[in-house]
Amino acid sequence: MRPGLIIILLLVLLSTCVEPFEPEDPGFKSVLVVDGFISNSAEPYTITLSRTAPLSSPGALPEAGAAVSVADEEGGVYLFGETAPGVYQSDPRVFVGHVGAGYQLNIVTASGEQYQSDTVPLKQSPPIDSVYYERELRLTDVEGEVNDGISIFVDAHDSTGQTRFYRYDYTETYEVKLTYPGEWVYDPSQDANVIRNPKLGLCYATHPGGNILVANTSSYAEDRVKKLEVTYVSTGGYKLSGLYSILVKQYALSEPSYRYWYELQKTSESLGTLFDPQPYEIRGNIRKVNDPETAVLGYFDAGAVSEKMLFVDKVTLLGMDIQYPTDPCIARLGYPPTAVEFGLYQQWGYLITAVEPYVMIPAECGDCRYHGTLEKPSFWPR
Template identity: 30%
Template sequence: MVRWGARLLFLGLAGCVESYLPAVIDAPNSYLVVDGFINGNGVTRIKLSRSINLAVGTTPPAETKATVYIVDDVGARYAVRETSTGFYKSDSVVLNPARQYQLRIATTGAKAASYESELVPLKVTPAIDKLDWAWQGDYVGIRLNTHDPQQQSRYYRWSFLETWEFTSAYESVLEYRGGIIQSRITPIHTCWRTEQNTIIKQGSTAQLAQDIVVNQPLLAISNRAERIKIRYSVLASQYAETAPEFAYNELLRKNTEAVGTVNDPLPTQLTGNVHRIDNASEPVLGFVSAHTVQYKRLFINRADLNLPGSWRFDSPYATCTTTIELAPDPSEPQPIYIPYTRVFATSDNVPIEYYVDNGMYLGYTGSSRACVDCRVRGVNAKPGYW
């Protein structure tokens, strides 16, 4: 499964004195990149794109209008249709674990060709027994337990989706609507932000007598992080892997996450399990596996952390300030009066409240949209699971 974008897999080394730029950086080839896996108990999602050379700073182009199928070893087919540019999605299906599966892809246009992944067994993933957290010094450590009583899993990979509640720097009770300042009807102070963590987290029990994973670390969160200030949730996904997939992802992890110092391993060329049918020598980037997925969600409330009430969290709003618009402003030759505005008639600025002095309404206070409107960083609709 590709996690590092559509880049060529032949990586150059940076010398200690001068950079070495191999010819492949300017290579004109554009190879197919296949990112995703065959989901045995849900929806299969596949991203298709094309590689670009390392000298190009643009986003890799999507591979569109392809025909994609999941095919098993007795010929049954399941369509994986393009739902947005370069993204393909199947119906939710439950696959037979006794069968083997592959992905077949037919591209169109100038680079029309047919590709297929190797037939692979459907790995049945055991349930996540426990997902919890514990203090690890100045960090909140998220950890996981699982086991396979059948002793068939042995190789595991985990991914996780983080969601947290946050508030903007200022709570606005006014909004510009219909050409005037009015009471706010659209809430923009409290939002929820969701991020898919992209690190490759794997573990193996192949060298152990029992197929048991205990307190497997998933991630560590600083005790100052904004994400744990109000309420935080993480959805862990667990996948049982084959030994070849585990080895592929481990090399991918070393190539993308452990490169940068003299003590890190050298970048390695990856060999996936997808090939072009009429030209097996053409590189295709990606490893298509097949497995069921197990999920478990954890919530952490601020009160659970037992931090002092005066505890200071890091904030992206640390530099935010407010401004005042007088209405009327005595210094203006053509003053405006409440409920009209000039400052907050633009989308860049948001009114917060009326500016009042000695009981007199003299104008408005406000700030930039980035400081007031939490939707700049998240969504104001509470998740259904919250």
């Protein structure tokens, strides 16, 4: 046998003997994670309960079957029903928060453990003055490569000077416009095989922002948030391919609440969210009733919400000479490929033309439903 062939056989045998390595975590202890917020809006409020999971687990474990309630300072108790494992919601017909009132979260798990939060005030939030954008070029992780796009900012102030501590989050909604939408779809279950669906070129996608953003004006003479960056949106991808919107929400925080969110912001900037592993324990305002030293992650908070929406149109951006990269589908294909081979129907399934020569396109490039939904949001202006 030739030496080269022997080496190849040895490598194959060795590769079949490799067992997956499962890292041990002898110090792991499951900890309750609580995420809850109530406001003065007449809508369901959500309390999310989960347990931390070991490193080998794909994510947090829902804490199902708990009894969850919120009590006010006047003795009222409002129950939250479990709508999904670990997700508990209030009934807005029964409970709506009021500015100036104090609220306390109470939890009894399915195993009988009792948890309770501090009483938190529901603070008023001043209006958001403006949400706006500016064009900005940013370096990427690839040496010498630059993204074009927009930075989105928020301005706000409280003329009474009573807020001082702010938190922001946002939700993005945008059109997904495809360069080569497929109008003919191969479907082997249909007698005709190729069926017409001309509505695959425009969809709508909605995503909540994932970063934690807080502001503190207590060291300033004026209670004003000025040009705080909410997010950066590049022209890569589909977000700025048509009409883009961002809904920015502002919450007024107490000082203890601000300290919690500020620490969480610092530690989660490189990790993700509250439910991701934390480098050290961040205590919130929730404790186990009969054992206050037991670790509990998360925070129960209350506050009025101010919000403002911004729309950005691609037509306006093009007027600012903003640059868009080559459509990734064009960059990948070079051009819409043509073929009559039956195999390409099965491999890609989407056609721009249904007469020979057939013009083919991969599903993710020809069907906007891979990136969003055909249903237009109720607030969409066009």
